[in-house]
Amino acid sequence: MAVALVLFASAAARAGEAQEGYLLVRQWCTSCHIVAPNQDGSDAAPPFESIANDPNFTEDGIRAWLSDPHPPMPNLNLNRVEIDRIVAYLQSLRN
Ligand code: HEC
Known part of the structure; x- marks a missing residue:
């Protein structure tokens, strides 16, 4: 019960x-990414649903990317708490 x-x-x-x-x-990613399934948006970058379901997606990989993205993606200077939240959101998109 407690468990x-x-x-x-x-x-x-x-x-x-x-x-x-x-x-x-x-707030921050919709100008380049489609952030939610079935949503219109820019196709300048991979949609989050496909990133989340990519077999190469690992939590560590996404964390590393978000703390030091490579061009053409800008560095958004996200802090740890923000990165934790974004990683949790991406995981929620996994099918
Ligand atoms: C100005 C445009 C732009 C913005 C804003 C932006 N991105 Fe990106 N992002 C890109 C591009 C372009 C790529 C693809 C880079 C590549 O494949 O070399 C990318 C790639 C990524 C990847 C890696 C995908 C992979 O397959 O490795 C992740 C994760 C990601 N973005 C998350 C985010 C998040 C989270 C935000 C908002 C906090 C964000 N991006 C905001 C342009 C942007």
């Missing part, structure tokens, strides 16, 4: 984090 409760609480925290991440990407 189930702890698991539930951490899943809920993760969902909340993904929601925060969605708010961040809507």
Whole structure:
């Protein structure tokens, strides 16, 4: 019972984090990426849904990319908390 409760609480925290991440990407990433499935947007860069479902996608890889992106993607100077939230959001897009 206690274990189930702890698991539930951490899943809920993760969902909340993904929601925060969605708010961040809507603000900062839509000019180049399609950030949510079935959404119109720029096709200048890979849509987040395909990044999230790419077999090469790893949490560490995305973290490394976001803390030091390569051109043509600009460095958005994201802090750790923001990166955690964006990673949680990307994971929520996995099919
Ligand atoms: C000014 C345009 C621009 C903005 C704004 C931008 N990106 Fe990108 N992003 C790109 C481009 C272009 C690429 C592809 C780079 C490449 O493949 O060499 C890319 C690639 C990526 C990748 C790696 C994809 C892969 O296959 O390795 C991730 C993850 C990513 N962006 C996340 C984000 C996030 C999160 C934001 C918002 C916080 C963001 N980007 C904002 C242009 C942008």
